[in-house]
Amino acid sequence: MNEHIVFFREFLTEFKSTGSAIPSSPWAAKAMTNSLRRTTRPQNILEVGPGTGPVTVKILEDMIDGDKLTICELNPSFMQALQKKLSKDENFNRHKENITFFQGPVQELPTEEIFDVIICAIPFTNLPVSAVEDIFKKLELCSHRNTHITFFEYIGLRQIGRIASIKERRERLDRVSQFFETLEAKYKKETKRVWLNFTPINVHTLVPSEEAA
Numbered sequence: 001m002n003e004h005i006v007f008f009r010e011f012l013t014e015f016k017s018t019g020s021a022i023p024s025s026p027w028a029a030k031a032m033t034n035s036l037r038r039t040t041r042p043q044n045i046l047e048v049g050p051g052t053g054p055v056t057v058k059i060l061e062d063m064i065d066g067d068k069l070t071i072c073e074l075n076p077s078f079m080q081a082l083q084k085k086l087s088k089d090e091n092f093n094r095h096k097e098n099i100t101f102f103q104g105p106v107q108e109l110p111t112e113e114i115f116d117v118i119i120c121a122i123p124f125t126n127l128p129v130s131a132v133e134d135i136f137k138k139l140e141l142c143s144h145r146n147t148h149i150t151f152f153e154y155i156g157l158r159q160i161g162r163i164a165s166i167k168e169r170r171e172r173l174d175r176v177s178q179f180f181e182t183l184e185a186k187y188k189k190e191t192k193r194v195w196l197n198f199t200p201i202n203v204h205t206l207v208p209s210e211e212a213a
């Protein structure tokens with residue numbers, strides 16, 4: 001089945017965890033993978049929430065010998081569609097010995113691996129703040145002090161949501177915003193705007209303070 005159809009179907013049935021009706025654009029995928037290209041040394045990479053794989057394909061393009069990749073996806077339909085698509089991808093087949101899949105919530109990913117780069121596409125603004133906190137707790141558990149953690153948010157969504165939503169949703173969005181502020185106190189945050197995406201996004205990367213200085 002065409003990946004746009006798979007994505008739209010999951011958007012309708014699993015709206016909260018899918019977050020968007022259309023997969024990310026190539027420009028968004030490039031911005032989400034910027035951290036991979038900051039070194040020529042092999043890296044251990046975690047991708048969370050690949051969906052139908054637009055970011056995965058870009059990661060695979062950039063993978064070098066010695067890199068390792070773990071792909072974690074909550075939704076079994078996405079995981080199935082992704083594995084089917086990747087089986088025909090030349091870059092996947094070149095690196096497949098170093099790629100593992102985990103189907104389930106990232107909160108349940110086994111923690112024996114520590115990653116250099118984490119690329120997370122979970123739609124945080126759809127989630128209760130307790131879930132956002134649990135997910136970041138997990139990402140921090142899988143990190144070392146130089147790990148780059150990249151995630152995104154739809155531009156203006158929290159602000160529009162605050163104005164246009166019912167009280168409950170407004171309060172939830174406020175708590176998510178407060179949580180993001182606590183991250184900014186701990187990390188330096190680099191942000192890249194991507195306008196060529198449905199809908200435009202801010203791609204945030206939490207970087208170790210000394211590197212961002």
Ligand SMILES: C[S@@+](CC[C@H](N)C(=O)[O-])C[C@H]1O[C@@H](n2cnc3c(N)ncnc32)[C@H](O)[C@@H]1O
Binds near residue numbers: 019023049050106121
């Ligand atoms: C906005 S879509 C992004 C899909 C794809 N990366 C893209 O850019 O088009 C969010 C993805 O995160 C997955 N997801 C949501 N919550 C998750 C969780 N707790 N653990 C792992 N994956 C999750 C969804 O199933 C979906 O594939």
